[in-house]
Amino acid sequence: MRSEELVRQFEEIHRREWGRSVAAICKASRDLQLAEDCVQDAFASALKTWRATGVPNNPGAWIRTAARRRLIDFMRRRKTHLQNDGKLKIEAELNAIEEIDEEHLADRIIDDDELALIFLCCHPAISPTDQVMLTLRIVAGLTPKDIAAAFFADHEAIRTRLLRSKRKIKAARIPASIPAPGQLEERFRQVHAVMYLIFNEGYLSSRQDNITRADLTYEAMRLCKTLFDLAPGNSESCGLYALMLLTDARAPARIAESDALISLDQQNRYLWRKDQIVEGFDYLRRAFGGGVAGRYTLQAAIAAEHAKAATYDRTNWGAIVALYDRLIEVEDSPVYRLNRCIALSYKDGPIPALEDLSLISDSGLLSESYQLIATRADLLARVGRLEEAIKDYRMAIDQLPNGSIKAFLAKKLATLNADGDQR
């Protein structure tokens, strides 16, 4: 086999089989770090062996068999250093590992192990940032170096964080298990939040030097698809995947050549990825078929309304306002209220929207945020109150560090100033 072809296949197998393999070995070793090391070794030897033999028919089973062999070797070595109780304990563990037959390692039974591993990485006893790091490392198979690059962080700092989380998991015995039915919904919500965080980190990067980081959006979408395939009963996973597909479909139209952000009303809709939109619609339909629509399904439905509209002006704003109403019923958030207000300004005009906005402002939750001020600036400009609009734009711009959003608002302000001069 040609070398590049092997590497390509290897990378694909790594993406597909890494999390499943760590899950299967972790179930046997009950030690996440050890499982990770064994699987890592197995992949390293796979690349060497497969150069000579070619890729086996069931590469996942090959990896897991090799990883299990490493685990057994490690335990045997450790056993020789132990006495009495410790020795008995490790012998019992070894017996348990040796009893796991190869069939199991190859079989779809691992689905539940992989799902349990996702729940472990997104356990609420671990901080949200560490949940993100762990999920990317343990489930998605990114190296600490990959993660450091994606988050513009120091490689050593990421490694240390991961180690600390894995130590906590071991010391506090946080189990890799599927939560009890009573906890399931809450725990799914946690997993969804982690995946959405990864997606947004990629899509709406807070970094100025890089507006979109395609690899993180890709990883989030892959993780979400895996989650849905493993647990199709949870329709919110499906809704979240639809949301990611429909949002990411707009990516090619979102960034100008100058790296500036292009807002939805200015985007060239021909650049949107049609195949991804079609797929998004399909998943959205399935999500709505699954019962009560949750926050991600409803946000996906809003994204779908945008995707359906031939132009910004032909958007069905009535439908979007109604969807925001449902979303706010599920989860009241000032950001949703603000977005509903923007939709309302296109449905009923900027004057009722300004009234609505002052209610949001009075609630105090977003009163001084740049999002609220910039929205008010836009509404004021649309009703011709230019001086107030200019003042608001300046205030919003002052709040922001350098970056694409600041540049975007500055451009709006410049347009207003130019309009004012012409009068």
Added chain:
Amino acid sequence: MKYTYILASEPDSGPEIGSDDWDDYAAAYIKWNEDAAKAGILNAGEPVHPPSTATTLRQVDGEIKLHDGPFAETKECIIGWYLVECDDLNVAIEWARKIPLVARGFGSIEVRPVVDMKDLTE
């Protein structure tokens, strides 16, 4: 697997001692203790007097000094502890969740795994 629950609250956060609410609160604790004992997870546990009764020992320049008060001045103070034995953290959290202190919102519980001396000698 053993865990300790360290119970903490701000001073005077619970119902007043002697009030009807207090009787109800105390009854809830007794119920939790009985349930936990019946389930076989409860090893030990005691409430402790307020931090104003604490004496802290610390070695300073080779000499043990006594300090009147707790080791750290914090808004929340330790008010008691439990030692439980559960299969894993999920089970430990499920039991902790039902302790009246957090169930009724009067304070917080820190769940800490207990070191198994056997693991240390490995």
